[in-house]
Amino acid sequence: MDRLAEKTALVTGSSRGIGRATALRMAGEGALVAVHYASDENAARETVRLIEQDGGRAFTVQARLGVPGDVHELFLGLERGLKERTGGTTLDIVVNNAGEQTAAGVAPEDITPEHFDRLFAVNAKAPFFIVQRALALLPDGGRIINISSGLTRVANPEQTAYAMTKGAIEQISLHFARHLAPRRITVNSVAPGITDNGSPVFDIPEAVEQMAQLSAFKRVGEAVDVADVVTFLATDEARWITGAFIDASGGTLLG
Numbered sequence: 001m002d003r004l005a006e007k008t009a010l011v012t013g014s015s016r017g018i019g020r021a022t023a024l025r026m027a028g029e030g031a032l033v034a035v036h037y038a039s040d041e042n043a044a045r046e047t048v049r050l051i052e053q054d055g056g057r058a059f060t061v062q063a064r065l066g067v068p069g070d071v072h073e074l075f076l077g078l079e080r081g082l083k084e085r086t087g088g089t090t091l092d093i094v095v096n097n098a099g100e101q102t103a104a105g106v107a108p109e110d111i112t113p114e115h116f117d118r119l120f121a122v123n124a125k126a127p128f129f130i131v132q133r134a135l136a137l138l139p140d141g142g143r144i145i146n147i148s149s150g151l152t153r154v155a156n157p158e159q160t161a162y163a164m165t166k167g168a169i170e171q172i173s174l175h176f177a178r179h180l181a182p183r184r185i186t187v188n189s190v191a192p193g194i195t196d197n198g199s200p201v202f203d204i205p206e207a208v209e210q211m212a213q214l215s216a217f218k219r220v221g222e223a224v225d226v227a228d229v230v231t232f233l234a235t236d237e238a239r240w241i242t243g244a245f246i247d248a249s250g251g252t253l254l255g
């Protein structure tokens with residue numbers, strides 16, 4: 001299908017996991033995709049290779065988020081990549097996907113101010129300033145999709161600080177949806193539940209079985225389960241959805 005033909009997309013954190021699956025899906029729909037990563041250049045190149053193997057178009061952009069100058073560096077690489085391939089810097093779709101979590105087993109009593117600040121810098125501050133910077137590149141009818149988490153609706157004390165950052169990113173969707181409606185730019189949040197991102201825990205059958213019980217469908221999500229939802233929101237078919245919280249958790253929030 002070609003639902004994103006002639007479109008350009010930035011997917012932050014698309015060297016692996018949900019971001020990679022989203023980059024692949026969007027490229028499969030015809031978009032030129034900027035594959036952003038922080039440190040794993042080989043993984044980002046692999047995302048581009050997989051896209052090109054299927055006849056799609058993509059390029060890598062490196063920038064560590066959560067440090068001074070992060071968004072500026074990201075957009076320098078992004079604009080250079082877009083100019084080389086399209087002759088301009090139009091950016092139709094922004095997916096704020098890159099994010100960091102608190103390691104498992106850390107009680108809220110043990111969260112340090114430094115860790116708290118870091119989570120907010122990467123998961124909330126960077127997405128806000130990415131949106132702010134993208135405003136000059138987004139055409140009428142553009143798309144902004146912010147990846148939240150089911151943890152804004154389900155309690156998990158170990159992830160209190162992380163969930164707070166996801167509550168914050170949902171506010172970007174709500175308020176920018178109103179701000180950008182005159183330009184027909186939609187802004188939405190997508191909340192995954194537990195999703196196999198290729199990390200080692202998903203190689204432990206007992207752990208996967210336990211996590212699977214949280215979903216109404218009794219399985220963990222695949223990255224592509226979320227990527228399909230995100231990609232839909234980027235298409236013209238989703239033009240009437242803005243400021244929404246989309247539960248992409250396989251029914252985990254049903255309780």
Ligand code: NDP
Binds near residue numbers: 040063099191
């Ligand atoms: P992964 O941990 O698999 O990948 C994270 C991606 O973000 C990588 O591409 C990584 O780049 C990039 N990244 C991480 N930190 C930074 C940083 N400081 N600066 C720039 N890039 C960074 O992510 P998931 O696929 O698991 O998650 C994607 C999103 O979905 C996140 O926002 C996460 O919070 C959310 N989510 C995930 C769930 C899950 O179960 N997987 C559940 C609910 C929400 P590099 O590899 O180069 O370091």
